[in-house]
Amino acid sequence: MISSRLSHERSRRSRAILFAATALAAMSFAGGTHAEDTVRQVLPGAQAPAAPQQLAREKAPDQSEIERFCSNIADAARDRRYALQADELKQLQAGIDQRMKALDEKKAEYEQWLKRREVFLARAEDGVVKIYAGMKPDAAAERLAIVNADLAAAILMKLDSRKAGVILNEMDQKAAATLTGIMASAARRVDPS
Numbered sequence: 712m713i714s715s716r717l718s719h720e721r722s723r724r725s726r727a728i729l730f731a732a733t734a735l736a737a738m739s740f741a742g743g744t745h746a747e748d749t750v751r752q753v754l755p756g757a758q759a760p761a762a763p764q765q766l767a768r769e770k771a772p773d774q775s776e777i778e779r780f781c782s783n784i785a786d787a788a789r790d791r792r793y794a795l796q797a798d799e800l801k802q803l804q805a806g807i808d809q810r811m812k813a814l815d816e817k818k819a820e821y822e823q824w825l826k827r828r829e830v831f832l833a834r835a836e837d838g839v840v841k842i843y844a845g846m847k848p849d850a851a852a853e854r855l856a857i858v859n860a861d862l863a864a865a866i867l868m869k870l871d872s873r874k875a876g877v878i879l880n881e882m883d884q885k886a887a888a889t890l891t892g893i894m895a896s897a898a899r900r901v902d903p904s
Contacts, residue, residue, distance in 0.1 A: 831865050831897055840869040848874070852881035855890070864893035 843851050843866050855863040855878065867875040867890060879887045 828897055831861055832868070837869075840866055843878075844870055844874060848877040849881045851878045856882055856886045860886075860889055860893060864890045864897065868894050868897065 843855070846854070855866065858866075867878065870878070879890065882890070
């Protein structure tokens with residue numbers, strides 16, 4: 712920002728010097744008689760050239776002025792840069808915190824799902840499974856249709872797949888579909904969500 716101001720000021724002064732040199736050249740070329748008209752012919756829309764005394768008064772800032780200006784604003788510029796960086800870091804931290812919260816929620820959901828699956832499979836004890844394994848398929852289907860759907864699905868999952876298939880075949884279509892859906896969701900190895 713500072714350098715752009717300085718370069719703009721230098722450019723403006725260079726244009727003024729160039730204009731004055733052009734005007735002086737035009738005046739000497741024209742013999743000084745119609746200098747103002749000659750300048751307007753060389754640079755249409757230009758004003759009369761500045762007197763040499765005016766050009767001498769307008770000097771470029773020396774190096775010490777530029778250094779003083781830069782040193783005066785250096786602390787403020789550094790503070791502003793640090794403030795902008797701190798704001799950016801706060802925004803990034805807020806985004807990370809939000810993602811961590813979402814990950815924690817997913818983790819809790821997965822742990823809850825895993826716990827439900829373990830409880831579901833533990834319901835069907837080996838003794839109960841042996842009882843249903845020894846029953847005739849039509850009798851087992853009738854009894855499992857009355858039992859809690861989660862428990863019935865857990866028992867069917869622990870049975871031999873042939874025996875479970877025959878029992879499901881003997882069941883009512885709605886009950887068999889419900890139990891099959893429960894067994895399929897419990898058998899998944901990945902998170903259901």
